[in-house]
Each structure stands twice: as C-alpha cells, then as structure tokens.
Amino acid sequence: MPGIDECLLEAMRLPGARGAALVDWTSGLALGAVGEFPGGDHEAAAAEAAEVARLTAEQRAFTPDGYDRHQSPGGPAGPDEPGGAAGVDPPVEDLIISNRDSYHVLRFVPTSFDSSVFLHVWLGRPDGNLALARIRLGEMAGRLVLG
Amino acid sequence: MTAVRTHPQGTTPPPRLPVREKSGAREHGGALSPMLTRLAAERATGVLERERGSLYLAEGRVVHAESPLAPGLDVLLLAHGTLAPAVWQDAVGRADEEYGAARLLLDAGRVPRGALELCHLQTVYDAAYFALAPSSSPGHFHYGAGHWLGALRPVPVDVVERETLRRRELLDRLWPDPLTDGAPLRRSDAVAAPTPTARQSAVLALADGVRTAPDIARELGRQAFHTLVDARRLAAAGLLTALFPPPRTDRAAAVPGLPPRHAFARSTGTAAAEPSPGITLPRVNDPDITLLKRLRDALEAL
Numbered sequence: 001m002p003g004i005d006e007c008l009l010e011a012m013r014l015p016g017a018r019g020a021a022l023v024d025w026t027s028g029l030a031l032g033a034v035g036e037f038p039g040g041d042h043e044a045a046a047a048e049a050a051e052v053a054r055l056t057a058e059q060r061a062f063t064p065d066g067y068d069r070h071q072s073p074g075g076p077a078g079p080d081e082p083g084g085a086a087g088v089d090p091p092v093e094d095l096i097i098s099n100r101d102s103y104h105v106l107r108f109v110p111t112s113f114d115s116s117v118f119l120h121v122w123l124g125r126p127d128g129n130l131a132l133a134r135i136r137l138g139e140m141a142g143r144l145v146l147g
Numbered sequence: 148m149t150a151v152r153t154h155p156q157g158t159t160p161p162p163r164l165p166v167r168e169k170s171g172a173r174e175h176g177g178a179l180s181p182m183l184t185r186l187a188a189e190r191a192t193g194v195l196e197r198e199r200g201s202l203y204l205a206e207g208r209v210v211h212a213e214s215p216l217a218p219g220l221d222v223l224l225l226a227h228g229t230l231a232p233a234v235w236q237d238a239v240g241r242a243d244e245e246y247g248a249a250r251l252l253l254d255a256g257r258v259p260r261g262a263l264e265l266c267h268l269q270t271v272y273d274a275a276y277f278a279l280a281p282s283s284s285p286g287h288f289h290y291g292a293g294h295w296l297g298a299l300r301p302v303p304v305d306v307v308e309r310e311t312l313r314r315r316e317l318l319d320r321l322w323p324d325p326l327t328d329g330a331p332l333r334r335s336d337a338v339a340a341p342t343p344t345a346r347q348s349a350v351l352a353l354a355d356g357v358r359t360a361p362d363i364a365r366e367l368g369r370q371a372f373h374t375l376v377d378a379r380r381l382a383a384a385g386l387l388t389a390l391f392p393p394p395r396t397d398r399a400a401a402v403p404g405l406p407p408r409h410a411f412a413r414s415t416g417t418a419a420a421e422p423s424p425g426i427t428l429p430r431v432n433d434p435d436i437t438l439l440k441r442l443r444d445a446l447e448a449l
Contacts (some may be wrong), residue, residue: 002260003260003264004264004265004268024269026373027310027372027373027376028313029313031269043309043313058345111262112227113224113226113262114367114369114373115266115269117265143261144259144262144265145265146259147259147260147261
C-alpha cells in the first residue's frame, strides 16, 4: 500500500512532471513534496496553490447539483451523523491552470476522515499531457487514502 | 574631553531601546523553543513537555505531538468511521516498544498507509501549533520516552517550527484578534455578511456561547487549527464573536436550547439590573467599533 512519498513519486512519473506535492488547503501546509516548484520554494508554492484550491472548493458555483443534500443529510444539525457535516467528498474533483510554459493540476483528495488536501502536480508544457495527468491523479488520490 | 559635545551639558545619553532581533532568530530557527533546537542538534529521543502540549522526538525529529487543545489521531479516525473504536482500542492495547499501534494497524490492513500518514501528519502539526505556543513556564524533556503509536513519518524540527510560525501569521492576517482561539464562541447577527461556507456553517451551528473553537473541532472530528481558521474568518465577517471575559463555568449555561445569555443572567442574579461584561460584548461587532479596533491594530502593527 502506498504512503505519501510513494504517491508523490508516482506522480513524478507523469510525462513532463517537474514537481508534486500533497497540500492542505485550509492551512497551506505541504504535507509532502518532491521535485522542483516555481520560485524554488515548495512551501511558498503550496501556500499559494492552497489559496486557489480553497476558493475553488468553497464557491457554490463550482459545486455539483445535489451536493449539499448528498453531503449533509441532517442539515446544519448534522455533525452527529456519520459523514454528516464533514464534507468527506470535496465538491470539486480537480483544477487545471495553464500558462505559457507549464500546467498545474490540483486534484482534490477525498478522505474518510475530515481533511482538506489536494495533490498538486507541476507539468512542463512540451511533454505534459493533461488528459493523462487527470486520469492518473484521480487514481493516485484514490489509492492514497483507500489503499 | 570633547566627546560630550553631542549631548547637552550635564546629561547622559538615553539608553538604547531594547530591540528584539526577530528576523535573525527566525532564520536560525529556535525562535519558538531554543531547547527544541538544541534537542534536534543532539539528535535526542524522548518527549518535550510544554505548557500546552508535548512533542515526541526520535533521533532529533518529531514523530508525534499531543495537546489537550487539539483532537488526537483517535478522534479524527473514529469521528467519521474511518476505524471502528474496537479496532483502535485493540491496536492501542497491543502496542509495545517494538510494534507501535500504527504498525499494528497497517500490518493488519485496517487502514491504508497513505490515509494513516496523512491523518497523523495533520495531527502532529495541529498539536505542535499549540505545544509551541508562547508559555509562561519552561518545558521539560524526558529522555528515552517513546510513544505507543510508533514512528510513521518523522518531520524535522525546523519544518515544524517554521510551519507553526507561518500558521500564527496566517491567523493574524485573517483577523488580528486572537480571542476566538480560546474563548467561548457565539453566533452574532451581522449586516450584509457573506454566506458562510459549508464547513463554516458546521462550526457556526455549534457556537452556543459555551463551546470554544477546540471544543467544536473535537465535536466535528476536525483539526483544531482548521477550526481556528474558520472562527477567525467568521469573526472577520461579523458572524461570530468570542465571549470575553468568558462566562463563569456554570453548568446551567450548558443546558441545550437555553440561550446562554439567560442562563448567565439567572445564575448571577445581578445581571438583570446591570449588564455583565460577558453580555455586552457581542456589541463589539458594531461596524464602527470593529473599524476602530482594526485601525488600532493597524497602528500598533506599524
């Protein structure tokens, strides 16, 4: 079963991968990071990526239909119910940012406990393959926490 | 003797004002706990007990942290059914020096490695934030003491210290008043406040004038720091206030459905004639007062 480091190393095998990190979007903490990051500082990159991820996860405009019903059957009084107000599945799957020379793919990680983490992969544009990265990151996020 | 010419006759120059070398201390680490820096340098193993929490070290690296203010790994893993309580109890009961509870859980396939590492790392940084808070008494280090959980993914001391400092700054940026970190929280009516997010709504629903942010975190099975962040954001939006001074610990105030205001008034008896300090404070969210407070904080920060 993979741990955090194995998962990040697997992400680094994606074509064009420059860096990969597991980041908490509430605090901006990088729980793990491998490779390089823009500006050479993975902690600063994590804090900035976390801010974008947080805004995306909190905007109702990006939330799928029926998400609230599905997530908190008990409404605001739901914290006592299993999986109630925890928001176990993030409302957004992934977030893609592109610029002239690279892609950033942020993949939200669903967990069975309360957390707010995403996988962040930085891909060089010449070799990066967004479709492949999306599929692989989804699989990795699942394996990381579900085994 | 011409050296005194720069000062008026008969006076001595005023002593230099003490200046704390903040930047220097931060660069060299150890801004939080010189003892911790020394222990890391000597690759010590044991537990550092401070006023608001403990850090467990193995060969100078942080392997575990605990604080009464931060929900433990058990709270996070059990709250939403990641693990069954019996499975957790069994692993804790069988853990010894060689096989920590973490290794027992992993070997038995009870929880995926990634999930356990992730959850544990979060609790380490969460508890360390409180353990490394400024304290009034010195810490104590007990050499050799291990933790029944066992090592999962050790973190260098300087990384934990840096993250703790970053978290303090983050909270300060969100809302500079630290009162919501530890005082009982109560919802307040705000004019034209933004809609709280789903996660914030869960925090608001439990703010009853009795529970503090760490209490709410425990109840929701969340990290305490996440709840501190939400509480500060909600305070900044005017949706939440901290009761200060905290109401006296009176069980009457905890009666569900009874507004704490009434419970407090009844228990003191005098509150009807003269509003007590705990009751007047929700007015702090008066936009004018809030603006003045922010102005004051900004001036102080200059």
